[in-house]
Amino acid sequence: MAKQHVTTTINGNPVEYLCESRQTLLEVLRDELHLTGTKEGCGTGDCGACTVNVNGRMMCSCLFLGVEAQGKSITTVEGIANGEKLHVLQRKFVEHAALQCGICTPGMLVASKTLLDRNNNPTEEEVRYWLAGNLCRCTGYNQIIEAVLDAAKEIRGA
């Protein structure tokens, strides 16, 4: 069967691609568009490493077909910074040593940004539950939670 033609927006840019109907958005991002910042940890929606934002909601791109992206607006980790200027979350992750190996970091950042875009004053418990779908095996989560709370504080101007 012929590949499907998809027109979408990724990180603010108009993008067109061809994909097989079974290909996931994760596979399209990584293998067709070479946006390898989005990571595969499980392929079954259990680790959050492939988290992207689709029309304001965060999704596991491994559980989202490439063809479903038609007409949507997608943000990946590559789209969080503004040119050379890091997003406050990116800066706080580095400052707080919130990453050790860094493989969960892209998903953590997309998920955290989705949270702070909705609620810039979350409690520690709210951050922990919001990020429950993002596994990290290195940090025990301490410094990730601290980084998100500190970023929220800066966003609030507190």
Add this chain to the structure above:
Amino acid sequence: MSAVVNEKKLKVVGTRPDRPDGVPKVTGTAQYGADFTLPGMLWGKILRSPHAHARIRKIDASKALALPGVKAVITSADIPDQKFEYIGPERVAVNFWHMTRNIMAREKVLFEGHPLAAVAAATPAIAAEALKLIEVDYEVLPHVIDVDEAMKPDAPLLFEDMITRGIEPPPTKPSNISKKLGFKLGDPDAAFATADEVIEASFKTAPVHQGYIEPQSCLARADADGQAELWSSSQGHFVVRTFTCRLLGIKTGDLRVHPAEIGGAFGGKTVVYVEPIAVALSRKSGHPVKIMMTREDVFKSTGPTSGASMTIKVGVMRDGKIVAARGLFKYQAGAFPGSPVMNGCMCGFAPYDIANVETEGYDVVCNRPKAVAYRAPGSPISAFAVESTLDLAARKIGMDPLAFRLKNIAKPGTPTVFGTKLQHAGFAETLQALQKHPGYNQPLGKNQGRGVALGYWFNGGGESSATVHINEDGTAVVATGSPDIGGSRASTAQMAAETLGIEYDRVRPIIADTNSVGYTQATGGSRVTFATGMTVINACNKAIDEMCARVAKLWKIDRADVIWEDGCARPAGKHAGEFEPMPLKAIAAKRTATGGPITASASVNAEGQAPGFSAQFCDVEVDPETGHVKILRYVAAQDVGRAIHPSYCEGQIHGGVVQGIGWALNEEYIYDKNGRLENAGFLDYRMPVASDLPMIESIIVEVPNPNHPYGVKGVAEANIVPPMAAIANAIHSATGKRMTELPMSPPKVLAALDS
């Protein structure tokens, strides 16, 4: 070795700068094992056994080869066989006859997920389709999963000719027991007879997976002239080179391995799985080949650490003195020999000064994936049994569990069961730091309990190399061979900046490929900041020596009259004060005139590492109706020697503790009656998620190691040793019930409560 640098003089060591590799990792540009591509690249996929134990009668790949888009198929017939011999020190011995069978089955498949063929094809979909077309004729054999079952005389044998090593005279009949070993100090039998109380208990632990989030992945490119290149995510690209070359018969100089960023490992990426297969497929197909494991592959066919069955006996006096101890440790090696049982036998009682100790260990094969290192391999398992039994002992004599441990704590000069004497201070200091934590004496509520435990780990030294380049603008590039798993580029740059006397951000640390820096052992054993750090310091000192020599030439004075201080060459001795100090930047700018590029390399086989030690307490609450255990508070003290970058030391402590919490409460492999893994995914292999946990409270204790210029001991592993026992002890204190089997999952806890 010179004395440890005084803390007051340090400018960079002990601070918390941003890591040099931080920005690529938060913007998504850092390249991990699966992130590389090459023009003309094929996709490799591996056929894995659906059976736990079966003889391979025949593999027919002709239909797969005929599928359009398939470029190569390999089986063990394409890989040379290896001689049966154990190589290297007993504690870490390697047998390539086993290793080649682990990466690709030969006579038999020994566990579900065991590889037995691989294909390279134009797309992942074609490769997957080709796997379905490979026909394998199996003779399914009875299997064995549990360690106690595997040791029974009538158990199905994985190797029909395996005679237990370490028994004299050797047994006449084969068994699944690969090895017996033991250690003895003093006269335990006589000492038990004098004890006021003797406590004995038996324990079981489940195999647990390292649980790194990045599945093993690599890209290989082999040329017709025999040269090859590999991009792979591992803890040691030199180890990948050594193993891959040996397994495929490649000359070491012909395989260049590039270290990808590594997405977690914890010991699990110290061996090879996909790398030799990708190189073999690339050689056969003439194209670059990429292989990515799936999460299911990772759980079914990469190393967990051992499960174990153990019995501990301790004899104590009423005043709290431990007079005798004995431990029996039976560890599962998985499908091939090589569990960390020797470490378990050595580490279990190592925190204590006990005059009479005996440990006995068995290494047992069974139809599970082969065990691989996992953070302080072997030690957390024996510590669960020992530290649980010591808790029972403290209860029996009515003594506070920390005071009991402090009374028996090992000090410099204390003999160990494995023959050496403890060389370093720090154990008592760490225990006392934990004792002083205000939470330790806080009252607890209903269904709540507090537990303590200690943990010991050897820490590692070993072979490392580094090259320092002093650039014309006064910056420095420091190349090492140590993959950075948890921030070692930051600590490397800090030690280099401290030694050279320049700012941290003028040092650029990189991890060089196998052909661009000297041999370096894997990142593991808590060795990098100690051993690679030492060689970085040595290389910097060589560069300083070279720069002093150049300045001496400029000043036309003797080399001996130039010293290095605060990043400058200064005149000294009879010439003191004659010249303005010359900073590194000025020296670098004159390099062409003074002799050309300024570089220095150093290599070490580092010795003098000091053991890691952690003391921890935790508070839990047990739901009496469901058996659910909630961690209310967790406090972990650890002697790190000196914290080069305190944030990454804290991160190691948090991470190790949380892995221990998962091991304690929920992580396990669940097999069906056919020996097939039922929970090969993150959904049902339940690692801790953010909402399960409180903030882990870490206490960094600094008792410097005199054998390292900055006092480093190593920080990555001792922290995972205590949690399982600390939590079991806390559950006992909350409920009055003793949990002796891991994981302490809700059904088990509820059954104990109802018993």
Add this chain to the structure above:
Amino acid sequence: MSSDMRYEAPATLEAAVALLAGASGVARVLAGGTDLLIQMRGGRVEPALLVDIKGIGEMRSISAENGGFRLGAAVTAMEMSEHAAFAKAWPGLTEAAMLIGSYQIKGRATVGGNLCNASPAADSVPALIAAGATASILGPNGRREVKAEDIATGPGKNSLAKGEIVASFLLPARPARSGDAYLRFIPRTEMDIAVVGAGINLTLDEKGVCTHARVCVGAVAERALLVQAAADALIGTPVDAAALERMGAAVSAACRPIDDKRGTKAYRIKVSAVMAKRAAAIALNRALDRARGTK
């Protein structure tokens, strides 16, 4: 080959039904995809046709109807929780949907998908059944209304005929003193499949006596069980400790669980009563709170 799969995203329910009814091979509805795409990845289902129903307005909206709510079957858990009036009327059902997986999953997963996927452990299903929801089904032969408890028939099996789609659910009007709740037990705090789950929906009279109750438990049989004996134990009582004990005992007695990787029979039988009692206490408080609010 497996890549030969047709993907369609029709704009109307009728078009979707026509596609499914006319399919020659395996056809599947794609809603949130949080179960289906995992099944496809594992090779457990290889559809020849996927019909993505997320573009169908009727299936994506929540609206008032006969004093109750019409809930589109493809409304996601997140959308439910963000619909203030719905979430206030049916907090138990909303919470149950919001227990499905991570926030990533909650933004995709739908109650219709959760029901039709027919996992015995699906979190929103006991709450939906306890709520007394009716499913509106469109198929090649027209529309039919079916009680939620009659959709799933066993693990992975449902009562839909070829070409039929669950379009929406009708949640009935709420009497003044009503409350619902759902609780599940999992080993962690998030991300697990329910070991047991219990949905309770009850109504009190002016004196605080229970006049109506529905008790539904999940993961204790081949499908979610509506336990009439458990409801009977509450009806006519003030939902006091004694009634809760009797209700819990009735729940345990109705369970016919299996031993599996997520729990043992004995554990499920015991903890189903614990969850049902705790959920009933929450539902009672909600009913009482609402009663106070209406005074």
